[in-house]
Amino acid sequence: MKRSSASALLSLLLFACSAPAAATVALKQIEWPRNFGYRLGDTVPVTLTLDVAAGWAPDRDGLPEPGQGDRQFELRQLTVRDAPERCGNCRVYTLEWQLMKSVRAPQTLRMAPQSLRFRKDNAVAEIKVPAFEISTAPLLHWASKKDIVSSVHPGYLATEFDTRAPLLRALGWGVAGVLLLLAGLWAGGRLGGQRARPFARAWRSVRALCARSDADALQQAFRALHGACNETAGATVFASNLPDFIAHNPAFADQSEALRTAFAASRACFYGLPPQGGYDSPAALLRLLAALRDREKLRAKGPSVRQAPLSRAA
Amino acid sequence: MHSEPVDLSTWRAHALEFERQLNTVLVGMPRTVRLMTIAVFSRGHVLLEGDVGVGKTTLLKAVARGIGGAYQRIEGTVDLMPGDLVYHTYVGDDGRPRVEPGPLIAQGSELAVFFFNEINRARPQVHALLLRLMAERTVSAFNREYRLPWMQVFADRNRVEREETFELPSAARDRFLMEISVEAPSAREQLRGLMFDTRFHDADALISSVEPGMLDHTRLNDVAEAIQATVQSSPVLDDYGVDLWLATRQPADYGVRLSDVDIDQFILSGASPRGVAMLARAARVQAWLEGRDRLVPEDMHTVFFEAIAHRLCLSPVYETQRALYARPFVTEVLRQVASP
Incomplete structure (x- = not known):
């Protein structure tokens, strides 16, 4: 029970x-x-x-x-x-x-x-x-690249990077780079009007050779002179057609005798002819190039500019 | 061959006198005379070009008289065969056939100047014989080989008439040291003299004013070798010569431009190695005549056109106008190729 x-x-x-x-x-x-x-x-x-x-x-x-x-x-x-x-x-x-x-x-x-x-x-x-x-x-995929964070995570506010400092640094480096480039172009004679002044470039390159007195430096200096003449004439200038060069470039007329002597010295230097006096070092050639440079500059400024005395051109 | 040494200074005086006397015969052609003098002392064959009656034959006769030795001349015709240069046949007085030596070997090794007038009228078979003659200065005939050690070939091309002519193959053209253009003077005073001065009317009398044999032709080979051994080049000039050569082959690389000409299509082939060697050879003679024992660029300039232009193979479209383009092209090469 x-x-x-x-x-x-x-x-x-x-x-x-x-x-x-x-x-x-x-x-x-x-x-x-x-x-x-x-x-x-x-x-x-x-x-x-x-x-x-x-x-x-x-x-x-x-x-x-x-x-x-x-x-x-x-x-x-x-x-x-x-x-x-x-x-x-x-x-x-x-x-x-x-x-x-x-x-x-x-x-x-x-x-x-x-x-x-x-x-x-x-x-x-x-x-x-x-x-x-x-x-x-x-x-x-997120709809807008400008708002990536909020598109993948709605409502999220991203903290912006402080880009001012890096931008300023980059700007500084950029300005420095441009200045260096301009300095290089200036030194190389490729800046603006310098391009049209081959004798100015030749003068600078020969000035850099003045500390040397070896035969190689003298040959380089003569090559700079010939290069400037060729560039000015638009053709190769030899001793034989130097009078034609002067005739087409009367601004250099008062330097024709110096040029003729320099060309004769150059031939002696390069082709084994008897040595010629007058141009036996880059420094000697520098004076001629300075005179040609100054006449070239005056010619570029136009006929209204009166030719300056060049006794102390170098 | 002579074994005695060569006095180059004496020979230079002879050469300049030879040149002076030629200039009295040919008025207003100092450059042509200089080039002929260079050819004589380079021992190179010469292709002459010029209009009718400008004095090519007179020039050659005067040169032959000054050199001395034997002189032979043959006219190029369409039926001329190589055998005609080596022998000729005729029936003698006794009725029997005779075979006599032709103009090439009639004087044996004494032949000094062989003038081939209107060479482009002769057939290619004749050109082939001439090719060997110029290259080796030998010819085979009558079962023997004739040596012609002092022979110089001067040939004239008729550029006016084209019918029944055979253009010289490039290999034959390349054997010529120079192609010299003979042109009448342009100065009015000289033209007046040629027209009214009776001295120029009698070519034979004019040529007789040249001292015969003033250059001993048997010594010219030795003198030429002495010149080549004496006149020296330099590394810079060697480079310049190579640049000139390359500019004839790849003109665009050297900035050579001609108006209305596609310069990349202009040249089929530039100067040959033999051509530039001959250029250097002629330039050395020019330096020697100028009293130098070193080469300078101007020596090359003096002979560049005459030594190089006829060796250039132009594209067919320009070849037909060679006279129009050759000189501007060579001038532009000289303008653009730089040297100190």
Whole structure:
């Protein structure tokens, strides 16, 4: 007798525990989210309107844990509010799911059916939430390169780099480079009007040779003189056509004798003829080149400029 | 060949006297006479060019008289064959056929000047014989080889008439040391003299004023070798000569330009190695005549056109106008190639 009454009590308890909750928690309405246009991180709200009898509350332990399931969706939050406008015991439960799956191409994802448990004391009731599907798309390439950070991370304000100092440094180096380039062009005689003044360039190159007195330096100096004459004439000037050169360039007429002597010395230097006096070092040639340089400069300025005395040209 | 040493200073005096006497025969042609003198002492063959009656034959006869030795002349015709230069046949008084040596070998090795008039009227077979004659100064006939050690060939080209002519092949042209243009003087006073001075009306009498054999033709080879051995070049001038040579082959690389001419298409082939060697040879003689034992660029300039222009092979489109383009091209080469 005692044994049978214990079994009856256990059965009653089990019956009470597993008693159907339909009478106490009833699903009235489901408001589904839109089923398209989702991307990684978007939230998917599912709103349930339930008729919940007094004393019943959602069983927090029965809610899906983060990381469970297929990990496509995770429950971000559950909000509850009374909805007396719908029925006397109505409550609106909003399950806010977050899309956690990144896709490489548009894809339809299916959320498995969920159970929502309610508890009142030891009694348990379950509401079944059917499965549903949404379509998702991959994250798009950022729309604007000017706002990369906010396009991949909306709302984020990037701190701008301080570019003034590097810009100033770069500007300084640039100015220094341009000055060096100009100095090099000036030294090489390739700056502006210098290009049209071959004797000025020849004078500079011979001036650099004046410290030397060897035969090679003298040959270089003569080559500079010949190069300037050739460039001025637009053809090769030899000793034989020097009078033609002077005739076409009368600005150098008063230097014709010096030029003739220099050409004779050059022939002796290069072709093994008997040595000629007068031009036996670059320094001697420098005086002639200075005179030619000054006449060249005056000629470039035009005929209105009177020729200056050149006794101290060098 | 003579074994005694050559006194170049004495020979230079002879050469200048030879040149002076030629200038008395040919009025207003000092450059032509200088080039002929250079050719004589370079021992090179000469191609003459010029209009009819400008004095080419007179010049040659005067040169032949001054050199001494034997002189022969032949006229180029379309039916001339190589054998006509080597022998000629006839029927003797006794009615029997005779074969006698032709103009090339009639005087044996004494032949000093061989004048081939209007060479481009002769057939290519004759040009081929001439090619060997100029290159080796030998000719084979009567089962033996005749050596002509002192012979110089002077040939004349008719440039006016084109019918029944055969242009010299480039190989034959290349054998000539120079092509010299003989032109009538342009100075009015000289023209008046040529027209009214009776001294110039009798060419034979004019030529007789040249001292015969004033240059011993048997010594000219030795003198020429002595000149080549004595007159020295320099590294800078050698470079200049090579640049001139290359400029005739790749003119664009040296900035040579001609108006209305695509310079890249102008030249088929430039001067040959033999040509530039002859240029240097002639330039040395010019230096010697000027009393120098060193070459300078002007020596090359003096002979450059005459020694190089006839060796240039122009593209066909320009070849027909060679007379129009050759001299400006050579002048431009000399203008653009630089040397100290």
